Amino acid sequence: MLSPEALARIDREIAKYPAGQKQSAVMAALRIAQEEKGWLSEETIAFVADYLEMPPVAVYEVATFYNMYDLAPVGKYKLTVCTNLPCALSGGYHAAEHLKERLGIDFNETTPDGLFTLKEGECMGACGDAPVLLVNNHRMCCRMTRERLDALLETLKRQATENTQ
Amino acid sequence: MSTLKLGQMILKDCDESRWRLADYEARGGYQVLRRILTENWSQERVIEEVKTSALRGRGGAGFPTGLKWSFMPRQFPGEKYVVCNSDEGEPGTFKDRDILRYNPHSVIEGMIIAGYAMGASCGYNYIHGEIFEVYERFEEALEEARRAGYLGENILGSGFHFELYAHHGYGAYICGEETALLESIEGKKGQPRFKPPFPASYGLYGKPTTINNTETFASVPFLLAMGGEQFLHLGKPNNGGMKIFSVSGHVNRPGNYEIPMGTPFSELLELAGGVRGGRKLKAVIPGGSSAPVVPGDVMMECTMDYDSIAQAGSMLGSGAVIVMDETTCMVKALERLSYFYYEESCGQCTPCREGTGWLYRIVHRIEHGQGRVEDLELLESATSNIMGRTICALGDAASMPVQSFIKHFRDEFLYHIEHKRCLVPPEVQWAGSDIYVEA
Numbered sequence: 001m002l003s004p005e006a007l008a009r010i011d012r013e014i015a016k017y018p019a020g021q022k023q024s025a026v027m028a029a030l031r032i033a034q035e036e037k038g039w040l041s042e043e044t045i046a047f048v049a050d051y052l053e054m055p056p057v058a059v060y061e062v063a064t065f066y067n068m069y070d071l072a073p074v075g076k077y078k079l080t081v082c083t084n085l086p087c088a089l090s091g092g093y094h095a096a097e098h099l100k101e102r103l104g105i106d107f108n109e110t111t112p113d114g115l116f117t118l119k120e121g122e123c124m125g126a127c128g129d130a131p132v133l134l135v136n137n138h139r140m141c142c143r144m145t146r147e148r149l150d151a152l153l154e155t156l157k158r159q160a161t162e163n164t165q
Numbered sequence: 166m167s168t169l170k171l172g173q174m175i176l177k178d179c180d181e182s183r184w185r186l187a188d189y190e191a192r193g194g195y196q197v198l199r200r201i202l203t204e205n206w207s208q209e210r211v212i213e214e215v216k217t218s219a220l221r222g223r224g225g226a227g228f229p230t231g232l233k234w235s236f237m238p239r240q241f242p243g244e245k246y247v248v249c250n251s252d253e254g255e256p257g258t259f260k261d262r263d264i265l266r267y268n269p270h271s272v273i274e275g276m277i278i279a280g281y282a283m284g285a286s287c288g289y290n291y292i293h294g295e296i297f298e299v300y301e302r303f304e305e306a307l308e309e310a311r312r313a314g315y316l317g318e319n320i321l322g323s324g325f326h327f328e329l330y331a332h333h334g335y336g337a338y339i340c341g342e343e344t345a346l347l348e349s350i351e352g353k354k355g356q357p358r359f360k361p362p363f364p365a366s367y368g369l370y371g372k373p374t375t376i377n378n379t380e381t382f383a384s385v386p387f388l389l390a391m392g393g394e395q396f397l398h399l400g401k402p403n404n405g406g407m408k409i410f411s412v413s414g415h416v417n418r419p420g421n422y423e424i425p426m427g428t429p430f431s432e433l434l435e436l437a438g439g440v441r442g443g444r445k446l447k448a449v450i451p452g453g454s455s456a457p458v459v460p461g462d463v464m465m466e467c468t469m470d471y472d473s474i475a476q477a478g479s480m481l482g483s484g485a486v487i488v489m490d491e492t493t494c495m496v497k498a499l500e501r502l503s504y505f506y507y508e509e510s511c512g513q514c515t516p517c518r519e520g521t522g523w524l525y526r527i528v529h530r531i532e533h534g535q536g537r538v539e540d541l542e543l544l545e546s547a548t549s550n551i552m553g554r555t556i557c558a559l560g561d562a563a564s565m566p567v568q569s570f571i572k573h574f575r576d577e578f579l580y581h582i583e584h585k586r587c588l589v590p591p592e593v594q595w596a597g598s599d600i601y602v603e604a
């Protein structure tokens with residue numbers, strides 16, 4: 001179900017923990033699976049459970065507990081904007097409003113072309129860099145002025161068309 | 166483009182291009198570890214030195230680090246663990262991210278020394294989910310340390326063995342609570358454990374474990390290099406050392422400032438460029454979102470250390486200083502924080518699960534012009550039903566902002582209830598918190 005590369009990465013995670021504690025690698029395994037599949041379907045969760053010799057329900061519990069796992073499909077680019085108080089004092093909501101307007105969607109919605117999903121996030125531990133947003137969980141964009149938000153959207157759109165060509 | 170504005174110890178002379186092993190060694194890194202191992206220091210000597218320094222935990226509670234280390238059954242054989250808490254998610258706090266990306270080896274060296282002092286041969290660093298790029302860098306730094314022989318078997322020929330790994334979180338504030346963090350490393354939902362037993366007797370995989378914050382571990386090589394006594398004198402009695410303050414909100418130069426404990430708040434504010442646009446200071450949350458809010462004028466009289474901030478009725482916590490100016494609506498600010506705690510409660514205890522929902526809904530209705538005069542009392546009684554009745558301190562963390570905002574800004578809450586709107590016009594609020602990025 002997952003590629004040999006993904007499985008090799010999961011094996012490296014398993015090796016970090018004592019013998020018999022494979023379950024400790026479940027968070028990393030779900031992250032790696034989500035990177036490859038875009039989101040975590042029931043099949044993917046069952047596969048991870050099988051691979052780590054865990055009951056599927058235990059893996060499902062982990063997948064639902066942590067905010068960054070997606071249990072439903074999202075756009076090609078998931079943008080998560082921090083609006084917690086420190087960011088809110090420095091344009092967190094302004095940045096979110098700007099994105100909503102440019103993309104024509106609200107929080108928790110996806111653009112009709114399936115390119116962008118917008119999410120509201122909690123403190124990312126980067127409040128001095130407000131406004132802050134994450135692209136697909138792993139890439140942090142800091143000090144996002146309106147110009148830089150526009151430039152980001154342009155770059156991602158270009159990337160998406162290049163990938164499909 | 167860096168949040169580091171002033172580094173005087175951990176963050177001194179390091180940045181995006183000077184985080185590697187060779188840079189750390191050029192700054193004197195790993196010298197202390199080498200000395201401890203070649204001079205064959207006793208475990209007690211290391212712990213005594215840490216005690217002398219009056220280093221207190223930088224993760225929020227300010228517990229004396231040397232004392233915590235002495236609780237570990239270091240003489241007993243068998244696996245023990247040291248765990249670093251880099252799950253920095255307390256709103257306002259962003260210092261551990263800079264330590265990890267600009268000086269990762271200071272954390273690694275601190276953890277190796279901690280392992281040595283407590284008889285542990287394995288450690289984990291739990292890194293906040295949202296900073297994946299920093300996690301990747303830390304993995305690279307670990308690889309450097311392994312290759313140089315600072316990690317692994319027989320470190321520097323001493324016979325001491327220590328392995329260290331990074332564990333990446335995936336978005337749960339509660340995993341910053343130390344026992345939730347351990348559950349999370351074990352591959353479970355991050356739900357705090359009942360204490361006792363404390364981690365020093367029953368921790369990771371049921372083995373004795375010590376958990377410290379990133380900045381705590383990173384301070385260790387420095388305090389041992391200069392000696393505990395001198396570290397103590399950097400700060401003030403009972404409040405040893407340098408401390409990194411993360412300044413955010415309505416200031417001209419948000420960022421990390423590493424300054425001596427006991428520095429006047431007014432100096433820190435000045436370092437941060439003063440209040441944005443020359444506006445008037447209204448309030449400060451001096452220790453991360455869970456710390457009680459302090460009115461601006463009271464704050465201007467404080468020094469930045471555990472004791473002074475406690476006297477002002479708040480907590481130094483993680484050292485996250487959230488500055489709010491006169492354009493801030495205190496009801497809206499509290500509404501956002503209450504939503505956060507409601508959203509992040511792990512749901513295990515009824516007073517926290519239900520209570521945080523109550524707090525959020527009541528503050529929300531006051532903010533949206535549907536509050537009633539009884540609501541303030543309702544909020545107060547809701548907090549007293551939460552505090553002290555929960556498994557972990559998140560319940561208290563959710564309650565303290567509510568209590569302190571109402572205590573100090575009661576008139577503003579009453580104005581909302583009576584007039585169905587804020588004293589500060591919405592357009593003034595919106596403009597006051599616009600995107601602000603220094604050139």
Ligand SMILES: Cc1cc2nc3c(=O)[nH]c(=O)nc-3n(C[C@H](O)[C@H](O)[C@H](O)COP(=O)(O)O)c2cc1C
Nearest residue numbers: 222223224250252253254341342343377378381558
């Ligand atoms: C809800 C909650 C969140 C916490 N978040 C963090 C955190 O992000 N980082 C941290 O170091 N400590 C956090 N703590 C405190 C830890 O439980 C623990 O006290 C700390 O990591 C100990 O390290 P220290 O003694 O070096 O400060 C949190 C506590 C609670 C109750």
Ligand code: SF4
Nearest residue numbers: 511513514517555557
């Ligand atoms: S106080 Fe809240 S967060 Fe802590 S264990 Fe109880 S329900 Fe979970």
Ligand code: FES
Nearest residue numbers: 082087123124127
């Ligand atoms: S509040 Fe947004 S990163 Fe901390």
